[in-house]
Amino acid sequence: MITALRGMKDIIDDGYLYKHIIQTCEDVASKFGYKFIETPKLEETALFIRGVGESSDIVGKEMYRFTDKSGNDVCLRPEGTAGVVRAFIEHKFDRAGGVRKYFYHGSMFRYERPQKGRFREFHQFGIECFGEGSVYEDASVILIGNEILNRLGIKTTLKINSLGDSQSMPKYREKLVDFLKKENELCEDCKRRIKTNPIRVLDCKNEKCQEILKDAPLIIDNLSKESKDDFDKLQDILTKNGISFEVDPKLVRGLDYYSKTAFEFISDEIGSQSAVLGGGRYDKLVEYLNGRPTFGVGFALGVERLMEILSQHESEQKRDGIYLCALNSEYIDKIYNLSIDLRKKFYVEISYEAKSPAKHLKIADNKNIKIFLCIGEEEMKNSEIWYKNLLNKDEKRIKLNELMEVLGE
Known part of the structure; x- marks a missing residue:
């Protein structure tokens, strides 16, 4: 008997949950002016090496990468943002100016050990806004995520942080590297990250590393005036709109092109706390992929993780x-x-x-x-x-x- 590949799952009996989540996401995003975009599931590997970063685990360990019959180095998309940015540049929208807002959903692929809530083929819904540098759009992106989760009846905690800007980050990175180099008991992954992307060390789940990092310098204490003003304004907007949040100075998105706002919605409805939706501002990403400098902000959520939470609500549903x-x-x-x-x-x-x-x-x-x-x-x-x-x-x-x-x- 031929069966599905390991880590690949049929959506059958709970298909109504998948449909409900996507329809809810589409409805909320559309009301904020976002339009549907679909990009190919297969892309050049170079897109993700440059877009996601060689230092990331996604590129280093998890991509479904192969050479096709024409000798092209290709891979199944491990995430959605890079493909949307590629399309934005390829269609010369970076040169046209103005603000463009997109939402997408579909399969993503990562070759990692399958476990509860994590598959080799999984589904994401995401939004991307290009050309808007105002912190008000950062707040709107968070409001969209909050509205989606509220409509689905999923209880979460919102955590936010600022990753600074081109003035803040180099100085902070230097301070962080100086601190980390003095620590000999970091795990091997963290020692490697010091050379490639030291900010990722803050996100390490190793207990020993977390103990060491309690005394590490924090980006939030090293923000430029512009970054600090934006972060203060973001908190003000969220508070005035009744959105509760926690400032987590160690919350990072982990990639060099992220700046200023970073956020995650955390849920403990399926065991240990885990992010069900996360995003932030990435003002350098379009430029990283050879487009003209363009503001960017967005988020992605894991559909399977939300399905798992909603399935636990079944007994409570009418x-x-x-x-x-x-x-x-x-x-x-x-x-x-x-x-x-x-x-x-x-x-x-x-x-x-x-x-x-x-x-x-x-x-x-x-x-x-x-x-x-x-x-x-x-x-x-x-x-x-x-x-x-x-x-x-x-x-x-x-x-x-x-x-x-x-x-x-």
Whole structure:
């Protein structure tokens, strides 16, 4: 038997959760002026080496990279931002000026050890805004993420930080490297990061490294006046809009092109605290990929992680929809015609088989249906239908010509 590759997962029974998440994300992003973009899943490897960074684990360890039949060095996209930036530059939008806002969703690929909530093929939703340097857009991006999570009913903690700007970062990096070079007990990954991207050390999960880093200098204490003013303004905007947050001075995005705002929404609904949505400002990325200098800010969220959280909410969700059935096979035409009218307004599941009421009710209950509708001999004689609300257990016979009115209550 041929099975799915390790770390690749079919979305079948929980497909409605996937659809619900994407539709929610699209609706919120659209209301903030973001438009849909789709980029190829296969790109030149150089895009991610330059866009994500050679020092990152994604490029160093996790890419699905290979040479195609024409000898091109290609890989399956490990994240979405770089491809959107490539498209932005390729279509010369960096030269056109103005503000452009995009949202995307789809498969991403990373070759890492599969584990709970982490697969080799996974799905992300993300937004990217180009050409807007105002901290108000940083706040709007955070508000979009907050609104999505609120609509989905997912409880999170928002953590924010500032990574400074071109004036702040070089001075801070020098201080951090001086501090780290004195520490001999850092893990091997951190020792390597000192040479490639020292900011990533702050994100290390090794307990010994975390103990050492308690005394490390912090970027938030080394901000330029512009960066500090923007960070203060961001906090002011969030506070005035009722968004609670924590300032985490060790929160980093880890790549050289990030600057100023960095943020993550953290959830503990699936065990240990983990980020379900994260982003920030990346004003250097378009330039890194040979485009004209362009402001950029955005975020990405992991769809599977949100699906896992929502699946735990299932028992708390209200029943929904209608189950329509008949006790005699000769009434199937009747309920089928009725279903056509009902589906103009409601979600309807219909059974094409005649079964006992108990068997029909069991099926409806397993489908988490709210309204059970059934026609038998008595109902057929009197132009009625048997109605039962599986949520509050109310049941009665009602006239067919009154059905829409009853269902609309």
